[in-house]
Amino acid sequence: MAxxxxxxxxxxxxxxxxxxxxxxxxxxxxxxVYRGEVVxxxxxxxxxxxxxxxxxxxxxxxxxxxxxxxxxxxTDPNVDVKALRxxxxxxxxxxxxxxxxxxxxxxxxxxxxQLGLSxxxxxxxxxxxxxAVGLDFETYKDRFTFSLSGGEKRxxxxxxxxxxxxxxxxxxxxxxGLDPEGRRLILNLIRRLKEEWELTLILVTHDMDTVxxxxxxxxxxADGRTVLSGTPREVFAHPEVLRELALDLPHxxxxxxxxxxxxxxxxxxxxxxxxxxxxxxxxxxNGSANT
Ligand SMILES: Nc1ncnc2c1ncn2[C@@H]1O[C@H](COP(=O)(O)OP(=O)(O)OP(=O)(O)O)[C@@H](O)[C@H]1O
Ligand SMILES: [Mg+2]
Numbered sequence: 001m002a003x004x005x006x007x008x009x010x011x012x013x014x015x016x017x018x019x020x021x022x023x024x025x026x027x028x029x030x031x032x033v034y035r036g037e038v039v040x041x042x043x044x045x046x047x048x049x050x051x052x053x054x055x056x057x058x059x060x061x062x063x064x065x066x067x068x069x070x071x072x073x074x075t076d077p078n079v080d081v082k083a084l085r086x087x088x089x090x091x092x093x094x095x096x097x098x099x100x101x102x103x104x105x106x107x108x109x110x111x112x113x114q115l116g117l118s119x120x121x122x123x124x125x126x127x128x129x130x131x132a133v134g135l136d137f138e139t140y141k142d143r144f145t146f147s148l149s150g151g152e153k154r155x156x157x158x159x160x161x162x163x164x165x166x167x168x169x170x171x172x173x174x175x176x177g178l179d180p181e182g183r184r185l186i187l188n189l190i191r192r193l194k195e196e197w198e199l200t201l202i203l204v205t206h207d208m209d210t211v212x213x214x215x216x217x218x219x220x221x222a223d224g225r226t227v228l229s230g231t232p233r234e235v236f237a238h239p240e241v242l243r244e245l246a247l248d249l250p251h252x253x254x255x256x257x258x259x260x261x262x263x264x265x266x267x268x269x270x271x272x273x274x275x276x277x278x279x280x281x282x283x284x285x286n287g288s289a290n291t
Contacts, residue, residue, distance in 0.1 A: 002034040002035045002036060002037075003034065003035045004032055004033070004034055004035075005033055005034065005035050005069065005070055005167075005168060005200055006031065006032055006033035006056065006068070006069050006168070006202075007032050007066070007067075007068045007069075008029060008030055008031040008032065008052070008055065008065070008066065008067050008068075009030050009065055009066040010028050010029075010030065010064065010065035010066060011026050011028070011029045011030070011031075011052070011055065011062055011064070011065040011066070011067060012024065012026050012027055012028060012062070012063050012064035012065055012224075013025050013026040013048075013051055013055070013060060013062065013063050013064075014063055015051075017063065024224060025048045025051040025224055026048045026051055026052060026224045026225075027048075027223065027224035027225050028065070028224070028225050028226075029048060029052055029065075029221060029224060029225060029226050030219075030226045030229075031052060031219050031226065033168075033200060033202060034200075035167075035200050036194075036198065036200055037200055037201070037216045037217060038190075038194055038201045038202075038203070038214050038215050038216050039201070039202050039203075039215060039216065039217050039218065039219070040202075040203050040204075040205055040210075040211045040214075040215040040217075040218040040219070040232075041053065041202065041203070041204045041205075041218070041219050041221065042204075042205070042206070042208075042211065042218055042219065042220045042221070042235075042247060043220055043221035043222055043245070043247070044222065044245055044246050044247065047221040047222050047223060047224065047245075048221050048223075048224040049172070049204045049221055050093060050172055050204065051224075052221065053090065053170050053172060053202060053204060054090070055067050055069075055074060056069055056088055056090065056168070056170050056202065057069070057081075057084055057085050057088040057089075057090045057170070058072075058074055058079065058081035058084050058085065059090070061074055061075075062074055062075055069084060069088060069168070070084065070087055070088070070167070070168075072084045086115070086164060086166070087166055087167045087168065088166055088167070088168045088169075088170065089161035089162070089164050089166030089168070089169045089170065090161070090170045090172075091157060091158055091161050091169070091170065091171045091172065091174065092172055093172040093173045093176065093204075094173075094176070094177070095154060095157035095158070096150060096153030096154050096156075096157055098157065099145045099153055099156060099157060099160075100145075101145060102144060102145060103141065103142055103143065103144065103145065104130075104135065104140050104141055104142075104143050104144075104145055104148065104156050105126060105130075105137075105140070105141030105142060107145055107156060107157075107160055108126045108129055108130055108156060108159045108160045108163050109122055109123075109126045109163070110160060111160055111161065111163055111164045112125045112126065112163045112164060115164070125163045125165065126141070126159075126163055128162075128163075129159040129160070129162040129163040130156075130159050132159070132162060132189065132192070132193075132197075133155040133156070133158050133159045133162070133189055134155060134185055134189065135152060135155055135156060135159060140152075140156075150177070150178070150182070151178050151179070151181070151182030151185065151186075154174070154178065154182070154186070155185065155186070155189075158171075158174070158186075158189070162193075162197075166199070167199065167200060168199070168200045168201075168202065169193065169199050169200070169201050169202070170201075170202045170203075171190070171201070171202070171203045171204070172203075172204045173204055173205060173206070174186050174190070174203060174205070175187065175205065175207055175210065176205075176206070183207075187210060187213075187214070190203070190214065191214065194214075203215075206247075206248075208236075208247070208248045208249060208250040208251075208253075209250045209251055209252075211232055211250065212232050212236065212250035212252070212253065212271040212272060213271070213272055215232050216231065217229065217230060217231055217232075218230070218231075218232055218235050220235060220241075220242070220245065220247070222245050227241070227245070228241060228242075232250075232271055233269055233271060236249055236250060236253050236269065236271065237269060239253075239257055250271055250272075251273075252270040252271060252272055252273050252275060252276035253268075253269065253270055253271060253276075255270070255276055256268045256269065256270040256276050256279055256280070259280070264283060265283060265287070266279050266280060266282075266283045267279045267282075
C-alpha cells in the first residue's frame with residue numbers, strides 16, 4: 001500500500017477572522033493523497049480550492065481540523081515549515097505574474113540559490129528544470145524575463161519550482177488562459193513529471209478533459225466542503241451533482257451521456273475520446289452496449 005502523503009480532515013479556514021469582513025473559505029474539507037498519485041481538485045469559483053492547497057506547504061495554517069503533509073503536522077505551531085517547503089512545491093494561479101528577475105536563468109535559479117547548494121549544483125538543477133519545461137537552457141537562460149510569451153513565462157515559473165526538486169508538486173490552474181498549444185505543452189509536461197520524475201501531483205483545474213485523462217482521483221469542493229471524491233469515473237458518474245455545482249463533464253462523457261439519455265444503448269461513462277469511440281462503435285456493430 002502506497003504511503004499517504006497528505007491527510008486533511010474537517011479543515012476549516014477563515015479569511016480576516018474576527019473582522020466584519022470575515023469569510024469562511026473552508027467549512028469542513030477533507031482531502032488525501034498517496035505517493036505517486038495525480039489528484040485533481042475541482043469546484044466552482046470561490047469553492048475554496050486555492051485556500052485548501054495553500055495549506056499543503058504551510059502558507060496557510062488550519063484554524064480547525066487536521067492537516068498532515070508528509071511527516072509534518074500543520075496544526076503544530078512549531079512545525080518546520082521551511083523543511084516542508086523544500087519537499088512540497090506550490091505553483092500559484094497565474095504564476096507568471098511573480099517572475100521578478102531580469103533574466104530567465106536567474107529567475108529559475110532563485111529558489112535553489114536559497115538552499116545553500118554549490119554553484120554547479122544550482123546550474124545543473126536550473127538546466128534540468130528549464131529543459132524539462134521545454135525552455136532550452138542555452139537558448140533561454142540569458143533572455144529577458146519580460147520578453148517571454150505568456151505560455152513561456154508560465155513554464156519558467158514552473159521550472160523555478162521544479163528546480164527545488166520537490167516530492168509533491170501542487171499546481172493551481174496550470175492551463176488556465178493558455179492557448180491550445182500552451183495547454184498541450186503543460187499537459188505533456190505533467191505526464192512526464194509523473195512518469196520520469198516520480199512526482200506526486202496535485203492539480204486544481206476546471207479542465208475536465210484533463211481530469212479524465214490524467215487524474216487517478218479527484219475531489220470536488222463546493223462552498224468550502226468536499227462534496228464528492230473518487231476516481232474520475234466514479235465522480236463523473238454523477239452528472240446531476242456536477243451540473244448543480246455548475247461543473248462540466250469531460251466532453252466524451254457528455255456525448256455518451258447524451259446519447260444514452262436519448263435511448264441509444266451506449267455505455268454512458270466514457271472518459272476519453274478513445275473510450276467514447278469504442279462505445280459508439282460497439283453500438284453500431286452490435287446494436288447494444290458493451291458492458
Ligand atoms: N485573501 C483573501 N481575503 C478574503 N477572502 C478571500 C481571500 N482569498 C479567498 N477569499 C474568499 O474565500 C473563498 C474561497 O476562495 P478560494 O480562492 O479558495 O476559491 P477557489 O475555489 O480557488 O476559486 P477560483 O476558482 O476562483 O480560483 C471565496 O469566498 C473568496 O472570496
Ligand atoms: Mg483559486
